[in-house]
Amino acid sequence: MDSMKKKKKEKTPTATCSIPSTANTMHNISDTCMASFCFFCTMKEPDSLQRRAGIVNCFKQIPLREDHQHVLVLSGLWHIAMTHPDDPEFPSLGVFECMASLINKGINNRDWLQRDQNIYIPYYAAHVIGSYTMNKVEFAEKAVKAGVIPPLMELLRGKLCWVEQRVAVRALGHLASYERTFEALAEHEQELVRLAMKLASTCLDVVYGNFIGIKDRNKRPKYQSNLLTRGVGGLEMENCKAEEWTSQLQCWSLYFLNCFAYKERSLNLICRKEFLKDLCGMWGGLVNDTSPAGIGLLRILCYSKYGRKNVAESKEVIDNLCNLSRSSDDWQYMGIDCLLLLLKDPDTRYKVIEIAVFFLVDLVELRDLGDRPNLGETITKELLLYYKQNKLKHNKSSKLGKVLKDIWDLKVERRKKERVLSEEILEEKRVLICSIKQQANQKFWLGEIEEAMRKYSEALNLCPLRLRKERMVLYSNRAQCQLLLKDPDSAISDSTRALCLSDPANSHLRSLWRRSQAYDMKGLAKESLMDCIMFINGCIKSEAKRMKIPYYAARMISKQIDATWLFSAARSKMTRSCQVKEILQDESYGREDQYEMSTGNDGMMRYMMDNKGLSTIKEEGLIGKEGSRRKLEKGRRISKRGVMAAPSISLIGLPHVKG
Incomplete structure (x- = not known):
């Protein structure tokens, strides 16, 4: 305990930065500090009993006193809560009440x-609550009380x-x-669920309109900028961090809804048609790659009869699940799970x-996918089962009947037939097939x-x-x-079949590239x-080191990263909105011109009208969670390096000559 106390002392912030710093130095207060109330002096108290009593008094006095050092205290508490979230000392001494x-x-x-730097305090306070309650149910109970x-x-x-x-929905x-604490929230169930749904659906537009879309950094809220970058870094880092935080805000909102959906609570709200459609676009992205986001909530819904009924009625959701089932996304198995749950009902x-x-x-020849063995056999x-139940009813010439007959x-x-080979x-068959493949090549x-293509099919x-x-090779070449x-x-169909036959699944490079092009x-x-x-x-x-x-x-990569950027839809909406405002405000457009715009550009107007197990994201790291952006930054570096590099000769677009 003494060593832990020592660490806490070492991590208390200084007041040298425009935003409270979390430097590993103790607040520079002399031993002769005459202040009647000082949290930092209390933390340096050698007697453990007096120190604990002093901390209790500090937690009681902080909300009552006017002190410009409060923001430093909160920053220090935030740092301690993030580094030692399981330490029971502060939760037992009244930190939650404070x-x-x-x-x-x-x-x-x-x-x-608005005084001093108090604007930061609510953020830090909510973050402290969330950090102390993320692992320990005992702390969560204390927080609720x-x-x-x-x-x-x-x-x-x-x-x-x-x-x-963001930090409020994280803590909630x-x-x-x-x-043991769910029922305390269930007292406000309807409002909380509605708020989380609204937050998940609108947060990207809100953050882009009020922060990311403001290109002049001086016009952005300064305290938000400082919180994002800890006072270090330029506009690019600020935008990158804002993207990460916004994705976390959306993912945490979905996680919160998962907690209710898992218990089959408020499904009448969560299963609203428009929200289910919105979930298809909430994929966590390359920023929060550890969160299943929208698909995670859809899978939870598919475990309930009411949820399956509503999911099955949305063609857009079913199409999204089908595309996910034939992708190399980490959550491919969730898409397959959802479809199987719908088929079993x-x-x-x-x-x-x-x-x-x-x-x-x-996917019927797929063997293992992650921890799911023989998934193809399950499919x-x-x-x-459906084919046998409807064998006499189905017209074999129909598309559905033909596909089911092919599977049979x-x-x-x-x-x-092949068991006796x-x-x-x-x-002999291997030699014959090789000969036909050479002819096809x-x-x-x-x-x-x-x-x-006919030869490959033969x-x-x-x-x-x-x-x-x-x-695998024949399917890939035919693709x-x-x-x-x-x-x-x-x-897409043939390259997917090839990828199912690869070992491990989704590892055949030529098929991946071909399917990426097809998508x-x-x-x-996203799939591409x-x-x-x-x-x-x-x-x-690859073993070819010089490749x-x-x-x-x-x-x-460069093209698709731009298309799948977290704020791409929000950017498009904002751009279209600005364009329409400029057109309507232009005095050179008379009534006839406006009538022509409203009737002759139906496509644009329709587009504008049309676009009106519980897994979660990793906790934010103390230094800024650089790891969560690695895939995104790696993709950007790859695109820059690859586009600038001299073109290299490749056989990716050509059939396999050997093997």
Whole structure:
């Protein structure tokens, strides 16, 4: 305990920076300090009993006194709470009561808030509450008894700004995650759920409009800028940190909603059609890559009957889940889980089967995905169960009937026939398939793409299921043909099948690049970006040490990072809004011109009208959580380095000649 106290003393901040610093030096107060009330002197008290009594008195006096050093005290408490969140000393001495009082004081006394550096205090107070309650249910119970919920709700309502909302929803999310403190929040359930839904849906627009979109740094709220960068760094770091915090704000709001959805509470609010559509765009991004964001909440909803009913009724949500199931996103398995849950429910199966089957059919040869073994067999079982139940009803010439029949032939009929194949016959088939593949390759080199594709299909029909590597190559080569024939849907299907056959799944570089191109052709930027990142990571880890990152892949990364930027939609809305205002305010436009704009540019106007288990993000690190931006920064560096590099010759766009 003494060593821990020593660490706390060493980490108390100084007053030398425009924002309270967390430098590892003790507040410079002499031993002859004559102040009647000083938190820092109390912390230096050698007698433990007197020190604890002094801290109790400090926590009682801080909200009552006017002292310019309060912000330094709060900064020091924030630092201690972040570095030692499980230390019971401050929670047992009244820190929660103190923090709740300070938040209330900042909300109700704006004159005090604007004096000295008190503007920082509500943020630090809410952060201290969240840090001490993130691991220990005992601390969470103390916080609830201390009355932290009402002031945190005031911050969540937006009484200050988005910066305080971020730490308020973080703290409330921790309180909601414990059984013993959940009911205290459930007393305000309807309002809290509505606030969290609104925050998740609108925070990107709010932060972009009030902060990121303001290009002149001097016009941004100074205290927000200082909190983001700790007084260090220029505009680029400030924007990068604001992006990270905004993503955390959205992800923490979704985590908070997860706590209610998990208990099947307020599903009538959470399952509103517009909000479910909004969830499809909340993906955590490259900033908070550890949070499942929108898909995490959708999966929780799919565990309940009411949730499945509402999810199944939204075609946009089903399309999003299907695209996710055929991607290299970390949360691919969640998309598959959602679809399987919908297919297992007889009330939702018939609503989604005619969409989902055309995506899941590409995954039936998938073996393991993360910690899910034999996932392809699970998918096959669900699809064939539907096929057997409707075998006589379905018209075999229909698209759905044909796809289900193909799955039956592949996974049942062919498997039966191939069980009796001897090793000699298997080797003969391998030689024959290799010969046909060589013929297909020659056709490809001669520019006879359609004929090459037919040859690859012929080889696939003959190739035994056990020859997984050969099937992977044939599917991948056929996908390249489909790309050249401008058929992105078929290219995605075949490259996905190839990636399912790779070991481990989603590791075949050529197929990743081909699917990235196909997704780009369809305008699915997120899916294209994920495949491209996986492709580049594979290039870097390749045994060919001299292999450089292809310039075309770096260019794709650059394009898709811009398209999937966290604030891309908010930027577009703001740009369109400014353009419309400029047009309407331009005196040169008469009534006739305005009528022509409203009737002759229907596309633009329609676009404007149309765009009106609990996993969570990692806690913010003390130094600024640089790791959470590594993927984003890596992608940006790759794009810059790759585009500037000299073009390198690559066979990625050509069929496999060997193997």
